[in-house]
Amino acid sequence: MYEGFLDIFDVFLEQSAEFYVWDNAVYLFRAMMTTLTMTIIGCGLGFIFGMIVVYFRRTPGLMFWPVRMTVIFYVETFRRVPFLVLLFLVMFTVKGFGLDFSLFTIACISIVIISTAFIGEIIRAGLDSVHQTQWDTADAMNFSRLQTLRHVILPQAWKVVLPPAFAFFVMFIKDTALTSQVGVLELTQAGKYYNNLGYSAILSFGTVLVLYFILSYPMTRLGWWMEARLHTRRRDERAEFEVGATAYELRGT
Amino acid sequence: MHHLEVDGLTATYDGKILVLDGVSIQVGKGEIVSVIGPSGSGKSTLLRVIMGLLKPKAGHVKLDGDEVDYGNKKSVKALRDRFSIVFQQFNLFQNMDALRNVTIAPVKIRKRDAQKVEKEAIELLGKVGLGDKLHSYPDELSGGQQQRVAIARALALRPEILLLDEVTSALDPELVNEVLDAIRILAKDGMTMMIVSHEMGFVREISTEVIMMDEGKVIEVGSAEQIFDNPQTSRCQDFVGKILRH
Ligand SMILES: Nc1ncnc2c1ncn2[C@@H]1O[C@H](COP(=O)(O)OP(=O)(O)OP(=O)(O)O)[C@@H](O)[C@H]1O
Ligand SMILES: [Mg+2]
Numbered sequence: 001m002y003e004g005f006l007d008i009f010d011v012f013l014e015q016s017a018e019f020y021v022w023d024n025a026v027y028l029f030r031a032m033m034t035t036l037t038m039t040i041i042g043c044g045l046g047f048i049f050g051m052i053v054v055y056f057r058r059t060p061g062l063m064f065w066p067v068r069m070t071v072i073f074y075v076e077t078f079r080r081v082p083f084l085v086l087l088f089l090v091m092f093t094v095k096g097f098g099l100d101f102s103l104f105t106i107a108c109i110s111i112v113i114i115s116t117a118f119i120g121e122i123i124r125a126g127l128d129s130v131h132q133t134q135w136d137t138a139d140a141m142n143f144s145r146l147q148t149l150r151h152v153i154l155p156q157a158w159k160v161v162l163p164p165a166f167a168f169f170v171m172f173i174k175d176t177a178l179t180s181q182v183g184v185l186e187l188t189q190a191g192k193y194y195n196n197l198g199y200s201a202i203l204s205f206g207t208v209l210v211l212y213f214i215l216s217y218p219m220t221r222l223g224w225w226m227e228a229r230l231h232t233r234r235r236d237e238r239a240e241f242e243v244g245a246t247a248y249e250l251r252g253t
Numbered sequence: 254m255h256h257l258e259v260d261g262l263t264a265t266y267d268g269k270i271l272v273l274d275g276v277s278i279q280v281g282k283g284e285i286v287s288v289i290g291p292s293g294s295g296k297s298t299l300l301r302v303i304m305g306l307l308k309p310k311a312g313h314v315k316l317d318g319d320e321v322d323y324g325n326k327k328s329v330k331a332l333r334d335r336f337s338i339v340f341q342q343f344n345l346f347q348n349m350d351a352l353r354n355v356t357i358a359p360v361k362i363r364k365r366d367a368q369k370v371e372k373e374a375i376e377l378l379g380k381v382g383l384g385d386k387l388h389s390y391p392d393e394l395s396g397g398q399q400q401r402v403a404i405a406r407a408l409a410l411r412p413e414i415l416l417l418d419e420v421t422s423a424l425d426p427e428l429v430n431e432v433l434d435a436i437r438i439l440a441k442d443g444m445t446m447m448i449v450s451h452e453m454g455f456v457r458e459i460s461t462e463v464i465m466m467d468e469g470k471v472i473e474v475g476s477a478e479q480i481f482d483n484p485q486t487s488r489c490q491d492f493v494g495k496i497l498r499h
Contacts (some may be wrong), residue, residue, distance in 0.1 A: 057357065099446065113334070133340070133342060133344045134346065135348070136301075136306050136340075136344065137340065137344040138346075139304075139305075139306060139332060139333075140304050140305075140306060140332055140336075140337075140338050141333070141337075141358040141361050141362060141410065142333045142334060142358070143361075143362055149360065151346075151357060151361060152346050152348065155348040156347055156348045204427070
């Protein structure tokens, strides 16, 4: 048992020298960027589509009933589909249509489909957190729906939406590991590659683990920073306004 | 022809209970009609329906003889351009300071000149005693201060008709008079108003006509003298008796 550990350690040190070389660093960095970009593209688009989806879900009127139902069906379905299942589904559907998409594109499409559902739900909860009377008041002053959203609702919902949306994004960085199952060359796949080349699992997957951490921890910090900024923002806005008012008063005299 | 005419207005929140049950009211130009009645009698709902925030089930509202079509966006928009409402709960925009609460609609919606609007808004806020609170946010203001911001906001829209829902309910006695003075000035300037109020002395002094509501119905309509000194219905006698003793 004890000797087993020593062996592993021995192999680890012995292989390290030939593992940590420039070429491998480049290869791993590429894989890391693949992981990051597919998360950013997937969740970024998911955020935009999430907003659109919520907008339709909240459009009143009989005419929009089918749209609302479709949106609800979509959100409720795709929040329950395991990512890997969706990935296979997208891959075979794309192939079924005879399209020649890259694996990376297929991964991005899958992420968008899932993140739209999740982030849409997060945005909806954020909008719901703003009291209905704010809508009434804006209505009474002839704000349009978009004007109310832009000037009144979103600035208030933002604080509620951002933390969970960002947490979802950070969580998804590691969920993209599943795309290695269809062969996308991202971090986990890179780990498998080195492991297959004969590097010890500790060396190849341990390195990958550290790289996941390096990707996701700064993102978490960025999320905290944005959250904190949202809370102090008010003071900045007020200050700006004060400058405006003072300038105005000076003109007045 | 009346400036504002409400005829047989019926409304419900849940489709069952009639919160308004055939309410008819006429308001002439420059008149001030006060609505009184016990809690839950539908006073706020009446103002909400007039503003098009709750669709009436039956009845109609006419402005200078033209019927408002609450199913038609344009018609409702046209009405809202001529009205301002001060809500019972003030409903200030929580993400804006006092000044911006007052300026946003005139600037962004009515597209008036931003600098002129800001100047006017600062004046209005000064008039209601908030000249030093221009940049305070609603959650940094007391209830009474928020209420006064809401009044300034309503006035900045330069309405033809002003709907005031218990605008003195959150004020301490000194401020009640300040706000009532502001309303008196508006009255003198000939502003048409519908006022929901529990300030009986004020209602008596300022109203052209007083309407007593209960359970969604108009119980009695008359001059302030009639309603307070010589009510005709027993329900009205009962209510007025209670609040005057109070
Ligand atoms: N948003 C709502 N949804 C459902 N029912 C409501 C709603 N708002 C008011 N109601 C009900 O409608 C009735 C009339 O309410 P309304 O607010 O118009 O009374 P009010 O005369 O303004 O009372 P108060 O003097 O307490 O302000 C009440 O029974 C109330 O419970
Ligand atoms: Mg009320």
